[in-house]
Amino acid sequence: MRTRKMALLTIVPLLCAAFVLMVRFIDFTPEKVLETKPKIIIVTKTSDPNVEYWRTLAAGAKVAAKEFGAEVEIVAPRLENDADNQIKIVDTILKYGPLPEGIILAPIDAEKMTLIAEKIINAGVPLITIDAQLTGNLASSVIATDHFAAGMKAGEEALRLLSARSRISIINFDQGSLSQMERERGVRRVLGKHPGIEIMDTYYSSGENAAYEFTKQLLSNPDSVDAIIALNETGTKGAARAVKELGLSGKVKLVCFSSSIEEIHQLEEGEIQALVVQKPFNVGYLGVKTSVQLLNREKISPQIDTGSEVVTKFNMYNYEIEKLLFPFGER
Numbered sequence: 001m002r003t004r005k006m007a008l009l010t011i012v013p014l015l016c017a018a019f020v021l022m023v024r025f026i027d028f029t030p031e032k033v034l035e036t037k038p039k040i041i042i043v044t045k046t047s048d049p050n051v052e053y054w055r056t057l058a059a060g061a062k063v064a065a066k067e068f069g070a071e072v073e074i075v076a077p078r079l080e081n082d083a084d085n086q087i088k089i090v091d092t093i094l095k096y097g098p099l100p101e102g103i104i105l106a107p108i109d110a111e112k113m114t115l116i117a118e119k120i121i122n123a124g125v126p127l128i129t130i131d132a133q134l135t136g137n138l139a140s141s142v143i144a145t146d147h148f149a150a151g152m153k154a155g156e157e158a159l160r161l162l163s164a165r166s167r168i169s170i171i172n173f174d175q176g177s178l179s180q181m182e183r184e185r186g187v188r189r190v191l192g193k194h195p196g197i198e199i200m201d202t203y204y205s206s207g208e209n210a211a212y213e214f215t216k217q218l219l220s221n222p223d224s225v226d227a228i229i230a231l232n233e234t235g236t237k238g239a240a241r242a243v244k245e246l247g248l249s250g251k252v253k254l255v256c257f258s259s260s261i262e263e264i265h266q267l268e269e270g271e272i273q274a275l276v277v278q279k280p281f282n283v284g285y286l287g288v289k290t291s292v293q294l295l296n297r298e299k300i301s302p303q304i305d306t307g308s309e310v311v312t313k314f315n316m317y318n319y320e321i322e323k324l325l326f327p328f329g330e331r
């Protein structure tokens with residue numbers, strides 16, 4: 001009898017403790033689920049560390065991930081014009097998983113990426129695009145610069161720098177990129193209103209070295225062009241390098257895009273006359289923020305224009321411009 005009592009005295013506390021642990025587990029399980037960070041994959045246009053636009057965009061995405069409790073992974077092809085490889089990257093994610101809670105895509109080619117975007121949506125993964133939109137408006141939200149408006153700003157700045165009768169060359173990047181083509185359309189809309197301005201055929205550059213070689217060849221005739229408008233970062237670097245080497249800095253006006261450290265230095269030195277600067281930090285930040293809002297079933301805007309600014313040697317040290325050129329966050 002004494003032995004049975006002793007056994008009961010031992011078992012009952014153990015059962016009570018087990019019950020308490022079970023209740024605690026039941027109580028806290030929902031909280032644990034809610035605390036799980038959603039996985040968001042960001043597919044950008046290039047993994048090249050020398051292209052600062054995407055590095056800055058990634059910094060903004062990481063800041064937003066910390067702030068809104070998300071886990072982000074950033075993947076990209078090596079070359080910024082490699083749409084086929086970008087499609088393969090997304091296809092691999094969808095085929096082999098595990099599927100993320102959301103995908104943020106910067107489409108290299110608006111037309112080519114349509115089918116893979118449809119696959120993302122059919123897989124039940126919410127899709128947001130950044131930097132440019134897709135053909136067919138398949139994404140829940142598009143977060144990008146108004147590239148047409150940015151192109152118009154570049155055209156207006158070129159007109160300010162030139163005489164009424166001038167020749168201008170445009171260095172573009174990829175005909176499949178909607179953002180690049182919209183920039184060129186904006187440039188041509190402004191310049192086309194002035195009959196004294198002659199616009200040369202557009203050169204489509206595959207990268208910095210190609211833009212450099214083209215510019216050297218273009219400027220081999222001293223009377224070739226009065227200005228070059230370069231519509232992306234690699235085109236800008238190549239054109240600026242060639243102009244400097246030929247001793248034509250300031251004589252051939254350069255109106256360019258992006259805001260890498262090298263470009264800022266070239267602006268400061270008078271090698272570049274104006275930069276149309278996007279806000280990649282904001283694009284990355286808002287991409288992640290909007291994706292988290294979408295996952296939380298909050299109302300989001302289908303189109304967010306992150307804006308652009310014209311930066312010159314004369315306004316680059318203004319407080320607001322400095323914040324744009326040197327954004328806070330990891331770079």
